[in-house]
Each structure stands twice: as structure tokens, then as C-alpha cells.
Amino acid sequence: MKRYKKIFFGVLAAVTAFTITACSGNSGNNVNNTPADTGGNNKPTNESGNKPQTDGKKVTIEYWHTYSDQEEKVLTEEIKPLFEKQYPNIELKLTRMPYEGLKEQVIAGVAGDAAPDLMRMDIIWVPEFAKMGALQDISQMDGFEDLKGNLFEGPMQTNAYNGGYYGVPLNTNTKIAIYNKAILDEIGVAQAPATIDELVAAAKLAVSKGKPGGISIGGANVWAASPYFWSLGGTLTNEDYTKVEGFLNSPASVKALETIVQWNKDGLVTPTILGGEPGAWDGMKNNDYMMIDDGPWFYSILMNEAESAFKPLEQTVRALIPAGDGGSRSVVGGEDLVIFANSKNPQEAWTFAKWMLGEEPQKIMSKLGLIPTNKTAANDPSFLETPFVAEYVKQLETALPRTPIPQYGEMESIINLAFEKAVRGELDAKTALDEAAKNIEAILTK
Numbered sequence: 001m002k003r004y005k006k007i008f009f010g011v012l013a014a015v016t017a018f019t020i021t022a023c024s025g026n027s028g029n030n031v032n033n034t035p036a037d038t039g040g041n042n043k044p045t046n047e048s049g050n051k052p053q054t055d056g057k058k059v060t061i062e063y064w065h066t067y068s069d070q071e072e073k074v075l076t077e078e079i080k081p082l083f084e085k086q087y088p089n090i091e092l093k094l095t096r097m098p099y100e101g102l103k104e105q106v107i108a109g110v111a112g113d114a115a116p117d118l119m120r121m122d123i124i125w126v127p128e129f130a131k132m133g134a135l136q137d138i139s140q141m142d143g144f145e146d147l148k149g150n151l152f153e154g155p156m157q158t159n160a161y162n163g164g165y166y167g168v169p170l171n172t173n174t175k176i177a178i179y180n181k182a183i184l185d186e187i188g189v190a191q192a193p194a195t196i197d198e199l200v201a202a203a204k205l206a207v208s209k210g211k212p213g214g215i216s217i218g219g220a221n222v223w224a225a226s227p228y229f230w231s232l233g234g235t236l237t238n239e240d241y242t243k244v245e246g247f248l249n250s251p252a253s254v255k256a257l258e259t260i261v262q263w264n265k266d267g268l269v270t271p272t273i274l275g276g277e278p279g280a281w282d283g284m285k286n287n288d289y290m291m292i293d294d295g296p297w298f299y300s301i302l303m304n305e306a307e308s309a310f311k312p313l314e315q316t317v318r319a320l321i322p323a324g325d326g327g328s329r330s331v332v333g334g335e336d337l338v339i340f341a342n343s344k345n346p347q348e349a350w351t352f353a354k355w356m357l358g359e360e361p362q363k364i365m366s367k368l369g370l371i372p373t374n375k376t377a378a379n380d381p382s383f384l385e386t387p388f389v390a391e392y393v394k395q396l397e398t399a400l401p402r403t404p405i406p407q408y409g410e411m412e413s414i415i416n417l418a419f420e421k422a423v424r425g426e427l428d429a430k431t432a433l434d435e436a437a438k439n440i441e442a443i444l445t446k
Contacts (some may be wrong), residue, residue: 064116067096089348095116110340115342121337123335123336126404128406142350152396155401170356172373173297174330174331176320184290193291200215203263203268216269219272231324233255248415256326264423293321331399331402359377362377363383407444
């Protein structure tokens with residue numbers, strides 16, 4: 001009872017805060033009955049290491065998700081039957097949720113003890129709900145360490161909070177560098193730039209040919225700019241995400257932002273950094289932009305545009321984000337699988353979570369273009385044969401999560417404003433980052 005009181009009051013505070021804010025703004029058939037690989041924990045076990053109940057009673061676990069039509073079809077027709085065949089005592093109830101207003105629905109569901117057992121959750125929500133007391137710390141569950149060892153580190157870190165892990169990365173994505181092949185040929189660059197220096201040199205050549213910038217940063221914000229900010233040596237926080245002062249505004253971070261600002265002044269960055277046109281892919285299609293960055297989903301979209309003259313696989317060159325003082329860095333996206341603290345069936349929910357992160361289910365979902373978080377599945381030759389995924393899987397080895405803290409939404413807004421002020425020339429980089437670090441430290445102590 002104490003646990004539920006804690007959850008209720010934590011979520012009640014979140015509901016109150018939200019109200020105040022709102023008022024102001026391949027087939028999956030398995031030929032035998034053995035469970036799929038679960039990263040070293042193949043036997044269906046509960047937290048104590050015992051098998052889930054097999055007394056003849058079937059337990060139903062509810063799973064909220066936001067999959068698309070095609071993804072839901074695979075989930076319903078392949079994932080659910082395969083899981084229930086391997087775990088006949090567990091029935092999987094699938095509930096598709098609309099993304100609009102979802103966060104408010106989850107908050108209300110937790111407060112009213114009406115949340116599901118599991119949910120596919122936006123990665124940036126996990127620490128916030130963990131702080132509310134709404135999620136299970138699954139790092140205490142049986143088999144967690146074995147599972148964790150076979151998952152990409154960056155996506156795994158999106159579940160970290162206060163020394164525990166409150167979910168597992170279900171599917172992931174990141175951004176890579178994408179070059180216009182015709183422009184590279186025109187400027188005499190035979191290979192995609194591997195370093196920041198090579199990128200800048202190529203951008204200068206593109207601009208000399210009349211191109212409106214050579215480096216297409218999609219905006220002065222964390223999602224768009226962080227691959228360059230990080231690769232140039234910038235940081236947002238210390239390693240455990242508890243301190244911003246001295247990191248966001250460190251000499252290396254200031255230098256990184258100054259470099260981006262100077263690129264813009266020199267005309268090396270496309271108009272997209274401040275919302276200008278054409279957009280990234282339009283600029284690529286029109287042979288205006290030498291380089292953009294984006295996730296794998298756009299290849300799936302563009303490859304299905306039957307009437308388009310633009311052929312993305314033939315007309316682009318894919319590569320890692322060019323490496324600078326900070327290495328080759330990009331940003332992690334995707335969704336996490338969480339278990340709610342007031343789940344009626346937490347052991348069965350964990351059984352499904354472990355299974356869903358296993359090699360076979362991850363391969364099934366990867367057919368839809370979802371990048372597996374299970375490293376074995378992600379590096380499977382059949383998956384890597386997909387023409388555009390190899391570079392994304394490689395980039396995930398060094399990709400970083402957006403800061404996994406409950407206050408991330410506020411933090412992101414502050415950093416976005418600092419980046420934009422610097423790029424627009426309203427503040428120098430150091431002043432902008434000093435101001436941002438001070439403001440973020442204030443919200444971290446709340």
C-alpha cells in the first residue's frame with residue numbers, strides 16, 4: 001500500500017504541474033517450444049529465478065504501444081502468436097494508443113491505478129516517469145545484467161535514473177551523414193569526409209560552386225545540432241548527468257559552439273539551421289545541399305515515392321558523422337519498453353520484456369526498418385543487407401542519448417535558446433552557454 005501511495009502522490013504532483021503548464025502553453029515461426037534468445041537468459045523466469053506460474057491459470061498482461069499500421073500488423077500477426085506459443089500461461093493484450101495526448105493519458109492512468117503492465121514509451125519520458133515512482137526499476141530483475149550486456153549502450157542509457165534502469169531500449173535510431181553524390185563528383189571529392197576538417201574543406205568547395213552551404217544542420221537545437229556539437233568536443237553534462245556547470249560551458253563546449261557559429265558566418269551551413277528553405281531533403285533532391293544528416297526512416301519513405309525522379313540509394317552516399325575532437329558522435333532516438341510500478345503482473349511483464357529484446361523478436365520487427373537494440377540482431381547479415389542500415393548500426397556504437405533526467409524538457413528548451421541566440425549573433429557562444437548552464441543548474445536543484 002505504501003508503494004501505491006508514493007506513486008499516487010508523485011503522479012498527482014506531475015498532473016498538477018502539467019495543468020499549470022498547460023494553462024500557460026521474415027516469419028516469426030519457431031519450430032520448437034524453446035524461448036527465443038534473450039541475451040543469455042533463455043529460460044522464462046521471474047525475479048526470484050523461478051518459472052512464472054504454471055498452475056493452469058492464464059495471466060493477461062496489457063501492452064500499450066504507438067506502432068504504425070504496418071508495425072501493428074506484424075506485432076499482432078507474428079509477435080503475439082509467437083510469444084504466446086512459447087509462454088502459453090501468458091496472454092498478451094495489445095492496445096494501440098494515439099500519440100497526441102498520450103503523456104497526459106499515461107499520467108492519468110498511473111494516478112488512477114489504470115495503467116497497463118507495459119508500454120512502449122518515448123525515450124525522453126522515461127526518467128520523468130521514473131522520478132514520479134511510476135515505473136519499475138528493472139535493474140533488480142532476474143537476468144537484467146545478461147540482457148543489458150547485449151544491448152547498445154547509448155539506447156540503454158536512456159533508461160538510466162538515480163542509479164537504476166527503468167526500462168529497456170525496444171528499438172532505436174540515430175542520424176548519419178548523407179551526401180549528394182552528384183555534388184561530391186562536381187567538387188572532386190572521391191569519398192565521404194571522415195573528419196570535421198575534411199567536411200569543412202568539402203563544404204568550401206561546394207560553396208565555391210554556388211551551393212547554398214555545404215553542411216546542412218537542421219536547426220539550432222539539441223536534436224539537430226548535437227551531432228556536430230559533440231563531435232567537435234562539446235558536452236552537455238558530466239558522465240552521470242548530475243552537473244551542467246563546467247560542462248555545457250566548458251572551454252571545449254564554447255569552442256564547439258563558436259565553430260558552428262563561424263561556419264554559419266562563413267556561409268558553410270545551409271539556411272536550415274535557422275529554419276530557412278529549402279528543407280534538408282528538398283535541398284538534396286534539387287542538388288543544392290552537399291550534405292545533410294537524418295535517420296533511417298527517410299530512406300524508407302523516399303524509396304516508396306514511386307513517382308519521384310529522386311533515387312535516394314543511387315544518388316546519395318551514406319557515412320558516419322565526421323569525427324572531430326570528440327570523435328564521431330550522433331544522437332540516439334527510439335522507444336523504450338517500461339513496466340509500470342503498479343503492474344498487476346510484473347513478473348510476466350518482465351518475461352515479455354526480456355523476450356521482446358531477444359534476437360528473434362528483434363529480427364522480426366527489424367523487417368519494418370526498426371533498428372534492433374539487440375546487438376546480435378542488429379549485426380545479423382540478413383538485416384545489414386538492407387541497403388541503408390549498416391552505417392546507422394555502426395553509428396550507434398558511439399551515439400549519445402539526450403540527457404536522461406526528469407527535467408530534460410526544460411533543459412532542452414534552455415539549450416535550444418542558447419544555441420539559437422549564438423547562431424543569430426544575439427550573444428557570443430560563451431555568454432550564451434554560461435547563461436544556459438546557470439539556468440539549468442537551477443532547475444536541477446528543484
